[in-house]
Amino acid sequence: MEQAERGERILEAAAELLLAWGYRRVTIDEIARRAKVGKGTVYLHWRTKEALLLAVLLRGKLQGQRRELERMRADPLEILPSRMMCGHYRDFTEDPVLRAVYTDDSDILGRLNDVAKKELAGLITEGERALNRHLEVLREHGLVRDDMDVIHQRYALMAVATGFFMAEALLSDRAPDTPETRADILAHTVRSALETPAGSDPAAGRSSEAAAAAAAPEIIALYEHLEELSAQEMRRQLRN
Amino acid sequence: MEQAERGERILEAAAELLLAWGYRRVTIDEIARRAKVGKGTVYLHWRTKEALLLAVLLRGKLQGQRRELERMRADPLEILPSRMMCGHYRDFTEDPVLRAVYTDDSDILGRLNDVAKKELAGLITEGERALNRHLEVLREHGLVRDDMDVIHQRYALMAVATGFFMAEALLSDRAPDTPETRADILAHTVRSALETPAGSDPAAGRSSEAAAAAAAPEIIALYEHLEELSAQEMRRQLRN
DNA sequence: TGCATGACCGGATTCGAAATCTGGTCACGC
DNA sequence: GCGTGACCAGATTTCGAATCCGGTCATGCA
Numbered sequence: 001m002e003q004a005e006r007g008e009r010i011l012e013a014a015a016e017l018l019l020a021w022g023y024r025r026v027t028i029d030e031i032a033r034r035a036k037v038g039k040g041t042v043y044l045h046w047r048t049k050e051a052l053l054l055a056v057l058l059r060g061k062l063q064g065q066r067r068e069l070e071r072m073r074a075d076p077l078e079i080l081p082s083r084m085m086c087g088h089y090r091d092f093t094e095d096p097v098l099r100a101v102y103t104d105d106s107d108i109l110g111r112l113n114d115v116a117k118k119e120l121a122g123l124i125t126e127g128e129r130a131l132n133r134h135l136e137v138l139r140e141h142g143l144v145r146d147d148m149d150v151i152h153q154r155y156a157l158m159a160v161a162t163g164f165f166m167a168e169a170l171l172s173d174r175a176p177d178t179p180e181t182r183a184d185i186l187a188h189t190v191r192s193a194l195e196t197p198a199g200s201d202p203a204a205g206r207s208s209e210a211a212a213a214a215a216a217p218e219i220i221a222l223y224e225h226l227e228e229l230s231a232q233e234m235r236r237q238l239r240n
Numbered sequence: 241m242e243q244a245e246r247g248e249r250i251l252e253a254a255a256e257l258l259l260a261w262g263y264r265r266v267t268i269d270e271i272a273r274r275a276k277v278g279k280g281t282v283y284l285h286w287r288t289k290e291a292l293l294l295a296v297l298l299r300g301k302l303q304g305q306r307r308e309l310e311r312m313r314a315d316p317l318e319i320l321p322s323r324m325m326c327g328h329y330r331d332f333t334e335d336p337v338l339r340a341v342y343t344d345d346s347d348i349l350g351r352l353n354d355v356a357k358k359e360l361a362g363l364i365t366e367g368e369r370a371l372n373r374h375l376e377v378l379r380e381h382g383l384v385r386d387d388m389d390v391i392h393q394r395y396a397l398m399a400v401a402t403g404f405f406m407a408e409a410l411l412s413d414r415a416p417d418t419p420e421t422r423a424d425i426l427a428h429t430v431r432s433a434l435e436t437p438a439g440s441d442p443a444a445g446r447s448s449e450a451a452a453a454a455a456a457p458e459i460i461a462l463y464e465h466l467e468e469l470s471a472q473e474m475r476r477q478l479r480n
Numbered sequence: 481t482g483c484a485t486g487a488c489c490g491g492a493t494t495c496g497a498a499a500t501c502t503g504g505t506c507a508c509g510c
Numbered sequence: 511g512c513g514t515g516a517c518c519a520g521a522t523t524t525c526g527a528a529t530c531c532g533g534t535c536a537t538g539c540a
Contacts, residue, residue, distance in 0.1 A: 027502060038514040040505080049503060104410065128414065148428065151416055156429050158411060163403020167395070170344065170402060174368065176391055188388065189396050192432040267531060278485040280534080289532060 007045045007238075010035040015056045019096050023053060023110030044239065051237040053112055054119060058234045060097035065227050067091055069220065076216035077209060080143060081135070082191035085161055086183045092165060093179040102165045123233050128154065130222045135194075137222075141215040143208060144194050156193055160186070247285045247478075250275040255296045259336050263293060263350030284479065291477040293352055294359060298474045300337035305467050307331055309460065316456035317449060320383060321375070322431035325401055326423045332405060333419040342405045363473050368394065370462045375434075377462075381455040383448060384434050396433055400426070 013034035017026045028049055032039040046052040071078045071087055078084060092098045100108045101116075109116075117124070131154055138144035144153070164186045167175065175182065196208075253274035257266045268289055272279040286292040311318045311327055318324060332338045340348045341356075349356075357364070371394055378384035384393070404426045407415065415422065436448075 028504085029502075039503090040514050041512090043504065044513075047504095148425075152421070152425050155407075155411075155416055155422070156425050159403040159407040159426075160400055160429060161403070162407050162410060163399040163401070166406050167399040167402050171395075171398060176395055181392070182395070185388075185392050185396050186399075189400060189429070189433045193429045268533085269531075279532090280485050281483090283533065284484075287533095 006035070006037065006041070010037065010042055010045060010052070011056060011059060014052055015059070015097060018053055018056055019100070019108065022108045023112045026053070028052075046237060047239055050112070050115055054116060055234055055237045057097065057101055057109075057112065057116060058120075058230060058237070060095060060101060062227065062230045062234065064088065064091045064095070064098055065223065065230060069223055069227060072216060072220050072223070076212040079134070079138070079212055079216050079219045080191070081138070081157060081194050082187040085157070085190050086187040088161070089164060089183045089186050090179065093168070093183075099168075102162075103169050120233065123229060126229055127226060130226050131157070133222055134219050137215050137218050141211040142196055143211050143215065145196050153194055157190065160189055160193065164189075246275070246277065246281070250277065250282055250285060250292070251296060251299060254292055255299070255337060258293055258296055259340070259348065262348045263352045266293070268292075286477060287479050290352070290355055294356060295474055295477045297337065297341055297349075297352065297356060298360075298470060298477070300335060300341060302467065302470045302474065304328065304331045304335070304338055305463065305470060309463055309467060312456060312460050312463070316452040319374075319378070319452055319456050319459045320431070321378070321397060321434050322427040325397070325430050326427040328401065329404060329423045329426050330419070333408070333423075339408075342402075343409050345409075360473065363469060366469055367466060370466050371397070373462055374459055377455050377458050381451040382436055383451050383455065385436050393434055397430065400429055400433065404429075 010031060013031045014026070017031055017034070026049075028042055029039055031052075032042050035042075042052065046055065068078075068084065068087055068091075072084075078087065092102055099105070101113075104113055106113060132150055135144055135150050135153055135157075139146050139150070148156075164182065168182075250271060253271045254266070257271055257274070266289075268282055269279055271292075272282050275282075282292065286295065308318075308324065308327055308331075312324075318327065332342055339345070341353075344353055346353060372390055375384055375390050375393055375397075379386050379390070388396075404422065408422075
């Protein structure tokens with residue numbers, strides 16, 4: 001039996017239970033039972049319950065990052081903030097783990113969110129640095145406007161995303177339409193707030209596509225680095 | 241002793257205690273003590289504790305609405321979504337009651353938020369109707385773009401606002417600058433997402449000012465109606 | 481006579497100690 | 511030597527007793 005595969009089974013069981021019961025009610029015993037291993041075996045993989053459940057969240061984010069990278073490789077236009085957020089939003093609506101993380105759902109996450117914020121502070125900082133650089137590169141290629149400080153653009157982007165994520169739950173009843181429509185509205189909002197008219201101007205379509213293709217490698221590298229850091233962090237949660 | 245003034249004193253004490261202790265810990269006894277009245281007297285004004293504390297929230301919103309109306313009367317450009325949200329954001333950062341309401345702070349509001357959503361459903365619906373009409377009027381006057389369904393524009397507006405409100409708390413540490421700067425970023429975001437270039441184009445400044453002046457009366461009437469409904473609702477909470 | 485009041489009621493909440501549960505360890509045995 | 515579950519201590523839950531508090535209303539003051 002492959003060790004890594006066993007760890008994966010434990011993670012799977014842990015994720016399932018976390019979503020069904022919430023952090024507080026999940027027990028290592030039950031996780032072990034569902035993963036068909038002894039309780040002690042769980043501790044051969046992760047130092048603590050906290051580390052294990054944190055790994056569940058990390059895995060969720062890592063999956064999201066990987067999907068995003070895949071999309072960028074398939075279509076350079078995906079590096080545009082509007083396209084990227086649209087992708088994130090779809091991932092978000094489809095993955096319960098990401099939903100819990102992004103809406104700060106304390107019913108499910110319990111103390112995990114606070115722990116995550118402290119434990120993963122470095123990773124978060126690195127993510128912000130990447131997003132900053134991402135925006136800078138896009139500006140250099142004329143895909144993002146420069147009528148505003150990059151830092152402020154990043155804040156706008158994060159706030160808008162936060163808004164659409166939270167709105168999902170907060171304005172749930174009165175929210176219109178399908179997730180796809182909401183994703184489009186989000187994309188439109190981000191595009192208007194950050195991107196150059198070139199992106200939406202059909203006549204300039206060709207040139208913006210070329211610019212995106214030119215900018216893509218550096219940006220993809222940026223997120224590949226981030227993915228590697230996430231993977232490292234996940235390994236760091238393991239016992240060795 | 242004026243009855244209305246006594247009610248005001250009770251409301252004041254209730255607001256103070258709600259913010260300091262949160263809904264659960266507030267007691268009618270303590271409110272009465274601070275307002276220098278007997279406990280029974282509180283019940284001469286409001287039917288229940290819930291109604292009283294709900295009135296505190298309503299008063300907060302009503303004050304916000306009144307300030308907004310005042311600004312619109314002073315400068316018609318304030319009817320632009322970007323300007324209006326900017327004003328709301330400033331009120332929000334300065335008024336702890338509004339902060340609690342808009343960030344859904346369950347530590348402070350306890351069950352009050354759920355109650356409010358049910359109790360004030362009609363008022364909320366009416367507010368959405370007003371916002372819809374507001375946007376329609378602005379479109380008619382060429383101040384808001386019509387490249388998008390009004391309903392979707394409203395959703396974008398609410399989601400963006402939600403995002404900036406929640407971001408205040410959620411991204412608090414890493415949030416940049418002063419509240420004023422954040423308000424400007426919010427205004428910029430809303431302007432880009434909804435308004436016509438005319439608004440930001442200096443050359444078109446005159447014409448958009450004129451358009452705003454023309455549109456203002458109907459929009460002000462819209463919010464005067466809403467203000468009246470809020471005031472009615474607040475009176476409805478009273479024991480006749 | 482009319483309005484303000486606080487003692488009073490019962491349901492809700494809190495308290496605390498006993499009982500139970502669970503994260504984490506480690507000696508055992510496969 | 512790797513996987514396991516019995517075991518331990520501390521955390522959490524339980525549950526009945528004690529307390530608190532929202533809401534009422536008989537009292538009494540002006």
